[in-house]
Amino acid sequence: MASRLTELEAVNLILASSDMMPVTTIAAGTTAEATLAVQQLDTCHREVLNEGWHWNTEYEVSLEAAELTNKVAIPTTMLRFDPREVPYYIARGRFIYDRLNKTEAIGEAVKGTAIYFIEWDDLLEEVKTYITKKAARRFHQYHVGTDDSLQSLIMDEREARRLILDGDLDAGAYSMFDSPDMHAGLSGGSVYTGSAAFFGNDPFKSRDSS
Numbered sequence: 669m670a671s672r673l674t675e676l677e678a679v680n681l682i683l684a685s686s687d688m689m690p691v692t693t694i695a696a697g698t699t700a701e702a703t704l705a706v707q708q709l710d711t712c713h714r715e716v717l718n719e720g721w722h723w724n725t726e727y728e729v730s731l732e733a734a735e736l737t738n739k740v741a742i743p744t745t746m747l748r749f750d751p752r753e754v755p756y757y758i759a760r761g762r763f764i765y766d767r768l769n770k771t772e773a774i775g776e777a778v779k780g781t782a783i784y785f786i787e788w789d790d791l792l793e794e795v796k797t798y799i800t801k802k803a804a805r806r807f808h809q810y811h812v813g814t815d816d817s818l819q820s821l822i823m824d825e826r827e828a829r830r831l832i833l834d835g836d837l838d839a840g841a842y843s844m845f846d847s848p849d850m851h852a853g854l855s856g857g858s859v860y861t862g863s864a865a866f867f868g869n870d871p872f873k874s875r876d877s878s
Contacts, residue, residue, distance in 0.1 A: 672789070672793060672796075673793060673796045673797065674788075675694060675706075675709065675788050676691075676692075676694050678709055678788075678796065678799070678803070679691065679694050679702060679706055679709060681800055681804060682705040682708065682800065682803050682807050683702065683705055683807075685804040685807065685808050685817070686804075686807060686811050686812050694706050701811075704807065704810075705803070708803040708806055708807050708810075709799065709800065709803045711803070712799045712803040712806070713788065714785070716795065716799050717747060717783070717784075717785055717786060718748065720748065720783040721836050722836055723786075723836075723839070724783055724784045724786050725781065725783050726784065727781050728779055728781075729749070729779065729780060729781065729782040730777050730779050731749070731764065731777060732777050733774055733776055733778075737773065738774060738775035739764075739774065740763060740764040740774050740776075740777070742759055742763065742764065744762075745784055745785055746782045746785070747783045748782070748783040749764075749780050749781070750780050750781045750782075751764060751779070752779060752780045753778075756768040757774070757780075760772075764778050792835075794828070794831050794832050794835060795832055797828050797831075798825070798829055798831070801821065801824050801828045802825050802828075802829075804821055804825075805821040805822055805824075805825050
């Protein structure tokens, strides 16, 4: 059985993509190049998860209002939270905001769809691979620029993304109502209608590898 990809291994793969020496640690005090590779990996990690996939999206999540302030806080473990039942409730900063009454003091529980941040060690291996390849391509562009190696990195990244998209479609069991065209034309209905398309395959943003 293949071993799981660690963050250190991912950073060294990023460095290797630009012919740079590997490191033995990603703790503070390592090389400047490794520090930048870690930052690129962290950025891509958050960006990919923020898109929303079946494995980091939960529906019908209820957030309670605090007793003293009546505010509904969005946990730091969530990258995004979309209130689904009350049209004038929106996520603003780390709290739910009532646009109708112009206040954060809502005083009641709010249900919605949540996208969670998942730590590196808990990610699917194919997701780690995609994040690493995305970060490697960006790192190479920054340090080396355009060359033959960059084109190879771009192709590798696209193939890794295709694999997680295929896996997401299979595991998500999306219906025809989750397609971008159907979702764009729906204005209401079940809280589940179009949710997978919105959070798994967002029809209103390009899911390219930029």
